[in-house]
Amino acid sequence: xxxxxxxxxxxxxxxxxxxxxxxxxxxxxxxxxxxxxxxxxxxxxxxxxxxxxxxxxxxxxxxxxxxxxxxxxxxxxxxxxxxxxxxxxxxxxxxxxxxxxxxxxxxxxxxxxxxxxxxxxxxxxxxxxxxxxxxxxxxxxxxxxxxxxxxxxxxxxxxxxxxxxxxxxxxxxxxxxxxxxxxxxxxxxxxxxxxxxxxxxxxxxxxxxxxxxxxxxxxxxxxxxxxxxxxxxxxxxxxxxxxxxxxxxxxxxxxxxxxxxxxxxxxxxxxxxxxxxxxxxxxxxxxxxxxxxxxxxxxxxxxxxxxxxxxxxxxxxxxxxxxxxxxxxxxxxxxxxxxxxxxxxxxxxxxxxxxxxxxxxxxxxxxxxxxxxxxxxxxxx
Ligand code: P1T
Numbered sequence: 001x002x003x004x005x006x007x008x009x010x011x012x013x014x015x016x017x018x019x020x021x022x023x024x025x026x027x028x029x030x031x032x033x034x035x036x037x038x039x040x041x042x043x044x045x046x047x048x049x050x051x052x053x054x055x056x057x058x059x060x061x062x063x064x065x066x067x068x069x070x071x072x073x074x075x076x077x078x079x080x081x082x083x084x085x086x087x088x089x090x091x092x093x094x095x096x097x098x099x100x101x102x103x104x105x106x107x108x109x110x111x112x113x114x115x116x117x118x119x120x121x122x123x124x125x126x127x128x129x130x131x132x133x134x135x136x137x138x139x140x141x142x143x144x145x146x147x148x149x150x151x152x153x154x155x156x157x158x159x160x161x162x163x164x165x166x167x168x169x170x171x172x173x174x175x176x177x178x179x180x181x182x183x184x185x186x187x188x189x190x191x192x193x194x195x196x197x198x199x200x201x202x203x204x205x206x207x208x209x210x211x212x213x214x215x216x217x218x219x220x221x222x223x224x225x226x227x228x229x230x231x232x233x234x235x236x237x238x239x240x241x242x243x244x245x246x247x248x249x250x251x252x253x254x255x256x257x258x259x260x261x262x263x264x265x266x267x268x269x270x271x272x273x274x275x276x277x278x279x280x281x282x283x284x285x286x287x288x289x290x291x292x293x294x295x296x297x298x299x300x301x302x303x304x305x306x307x308x309x310x311x312x313x314x315x316x317x318x319x320x321x322x323x324x325x326x327x328x329x330x331x332x333x334x335x336x337x338x339x340x341x342x343x344x345x346x347x348x349x350x351x352x353x354x355x356x357x358x359x360x361x362x363x364x365x366x367x368x369x370x371x372x373x374x375x376x377x378x379x380x381x
Pocket of ligand 1: 100
């Protein structure tokens with residue numbers, strides 16, 4: 001089945017009891033048993049829920065995996081991956097990543113004995129240099145949030161295999177429509193489905209997708225034992241969002257390419273981070289491992305002050321100033337004070353995450369209106 005067909009049909013059957021074409025929202029916490037242990041495959045809704053099962057089948061198909069495991073948020077999905085590790089295990093992660101992922105590794109799991117190290121993963125040699133016998137997980141985010149750096153998934157996964165290390169790729173910025181890390185050798189794919197997969201800014205949700213039965217069993221065990229499961233209504237909304245994933249991401253990518261070009265030429269803009277530019281250091285790798293270059297763009301101002309960034313943020317009307325990304329509506333954000341505020345300033349500055357960096361999540365509105373909105377806001381500085 002091709003991708004566009006999978007979004008609509010994979011894992012989805014009309015409801016056998018009524019013929020309902022949409023997967024019903026099974027809003028129940030438990031299931032009747034004819035006697036102890038004599039049931040229809042469903043015992044208790046933390047363990048199994050038919051709406052969640054349909055979504056998990058669909059997500060597994062979108063990422064060419066065998067199993068998907070859903071959670072109440074992207075960070076809850078990450079938390080399950082961390083629980084595969086034990087004290088003194090080392091994690092090597094991209095040094096430019098979502099602030100909340102950094103915070104979970106450093107502020108939650110370091111006190112439990114995990115040892116995260118952050119490097120520029122766009123340089124595979126620098127990853128291999130710091131691998132030790134205790135390295136148990138490589139945490140890849142690509143494109144990175146918010147600098148839009150590109151990591152060569154295939155190369156990093158080859159290094160990991162050589163050293164018998166697990167790999168997890170946070171595929172949130174690309175979406176399964178643009179990039180499928182399991183095909184490139186990754187062991188686990190993570191999505192904050194809150195973003196492109198849901199696509200309508202109305203649900204917080206996360207998932208992991210794998211293709212190894214043993215790993216799937218471990219993660220299903222953690223999902224059930226620790227309990228960070230999503231509710232059936234949220235699973236239904238994500239399933240509904242997925243049906244238009246390919247169309248939404250296509251349009252958002254087209255818009256992003258036009259917005260990025262506009263910003264690059266703008267006299268008040270000093271730099272634009274967008275992997276679709278030939279001059280982007282990861283352009284060739286992005287072209288090889290992604291279907292398009294994504295719909296996230298970040299840029300810096302020539303007058304590099306926090307105040308000027310704030311002026312731009314408070315003067316757009318179509319771009320709403322908000323955290324999150326990947327919805328049909330365009331958003332504008334200030335990573336230093338919003339999504340990446342939990343990363344110490346000296347760490348942020350090392351990767352170019354300055355106080356004047358602005359991040360855009362390009363939606364699917366008419367691109368002429370988006371450009372006019374940015375033009376007017378940039379006039380204010
Ligand atoms: O918000 P949640 O569903 O828990 O997902 C966390 C997460 C994980 N990975 C990446 C790459 C992310 O961008 C996020 C969430 N990011 C934002 C809310 C943001 O505005 O960047």
